[in-house]
Amino acid sequence: xxxxxxxxxxxxxxxxxxxxxxxxxxxxxxxxxxxxxxxxxxxxxxxxxxxxxxxxxxxxxxxxxxxxxxxxxxxxxxxxxxxxxxxxxxxxxxxxxxxxxxxxxxxxxxxxxxxxxxxxxxxxxxxxxxxxxxxxxxxxxxxxxxxxxxxxxxxxxxxxxxxxxxxxxxxxxxxxxxxxxxxxxxxxxxxxxxxxxxxxxxxxxxxxxxxxxxxxxxxxxxxxxxxxxxxxxxxxxxxxxxxxxxxxxxxxxxxxxxxxxxxxxxxxxxxxxxxxxxxxxxxxxxxxxxxxxxxxxxxxxxxxxxxxxxxxxxxxx
Numbered sequence: 184x185x186x187x188x189x190x191x192x193x194x195x196x197x198x199x200x201x202x203x204x205x206x207x208x209x210x211x212x213x214x215x216x217x218x219x220x221x222x223x224x225x226x227x228x229x230x231x232x233x234x235x236x237x238x239x240x241x242x243x244x245x246x247x248x249x250x251x252x253x254x255x256x257x258x259x260x261x262x263x264x265x266x267x268x269x270x271x272x273x274x275x276x277x278x279x280x281x282x283x284x285x286x287x288x289x290x291x292x293x294x295x296x297x298x299x300x301x302x303x304x305x306x307x308x309x310x311x312x313x314x315x316x317x318x319x320x321x322x323x324x325x326x327x328x329x330x331x332x333x334x335x336x337x338x339x340x341x342x343x344x345x346x347x348x349x350x351x352x353x354x355x356x357x358x359x360x361x362x363x364x365x366x367x368x369x370x371x372x373x374x375x376x377x378x379x380x381x382x383x384x385x386x387x388x389x390x391x392x393x394x395x396x397x398x399x400x401x402x403x404x405x406x407x408x409x410x411x412x413x414x415x416x417x418x419x420x421x422x423x424x425x426x427x428x429x430x431x432x433x434x435x436x437x438x439x440x441x442x443x444x445x446x447x448x449x450x451x452x453x454x455x456x457x458x459x460x461x462x463x464x465x466x467x468x469x470x471x472x473x474x475x476x477x478x479x480x481x482x483x484x485x486x487x488x489x490x491x492x493x494x495x496x497x498x499x500x
Contacts, residue, residue, distance in 0.1 A: 184406045184473075188413055191469035194290035195461055201283040201301070205460020206453065208272075208279050215268035223261055226251055277316050280467070281308040284383030287468045291384075307386070314389040315382040315396075319375025326368030333364040366408075373407045373470070374400045380471035399474035410469045418462035422455050 195202070227248055234247035251257055285304035337357040344353055378396030381387050387395065400407050 184409055184413075187406075187410060187469045187472040187476075188465075190291060190472050191287075191465050191467075194287045194468050195464045197290045198283070198286045199461070201286060201464065202457050202461040204279055204283070204301075205463070206456045208276055208460070209456040211275050212272045215272050216265075219261055219264035219268060222264055226257060273316075273320075274313070277313050278305050278309055280316070280379070280383050280463075281305050281312045283464055284308065284312075284380075284467065284471075285386075287464060288384040288471070291468060291472065308383060311382045311386060311388055311392070312379060315375075315378045315392050318389075318393065319372075319379050322371040322375040326371035329371075330361075330364045330368045333360050337361060369408050369411065370400075370404060373404075373411050376411065376466060377407060377470050377474045380467045381474055383467060384471040385475060396474060403473055406473055407470060410473065411466060414462050414466040414469065418458050422458050 230247040230251040231244040234243040237243070239247075282301040282303075282305040285299040285308065286301065289298050337360060341353065341357065374397060377400045378393045381396045381399070382389060382392035385392075
């Protein structure tokens, strides 16, 4: 696990400029949400303004807003704009992963041969990564839904048995159920990430990446989940440290020009987006090392990162 994390971190650090493109993906996400926000704001402003022009007070304006917001036409248009933005952002994010993964794979394989191009990876691997990413999203949503259902069940059972029986035994069973559901949810999410890593790094077709990804995860479930948790903790610590430093700078800048007060918040947003993009590539590359490296023999002990060991192929394949 440590070798996979180290190899993944070095590969991402060697192609750190790709994380800047991840920052651009975050900006695109905000831009794609603007049409839905603009539509809701425009309709709300027109409805409230019309009610006020007719001589109504705040109550009339609020009623006009509620009537506009509950209109089927308004809801369908707003939902359509929001869904279109989400789908477009998902496609841009998958394109970024498909373009960045061959560069990371080139670093992992020892930088043999000519480095692949970002556009080349997008062109040749987007159609392979996209269906796997959709299935990974569904697995993640299924895991979260399972945790929510277990939580609701624990609350319902707790309300029914309140004041009856042994509270210690009930609390133990509830904690066990919540811990089990959390582990299963994390396993489902990690399983999807392993499949995405195989499709993005090795260029495997969707069906093959899912099948081999499931086998690779089942052979090392604890290591895969531990890698995801380690990356999550490291990213959280990095973002927290940056927030602390910039927060102290913002406290020192109080009383000065307004720009000096706003600047730390802007820098924090940029750093958080960069850390998130780098952490995503780090997670996928580390999982790719675990999923593509041999499972037996001396290679397992030493975590060989040769291209033939990892099964990494050029983007054109």
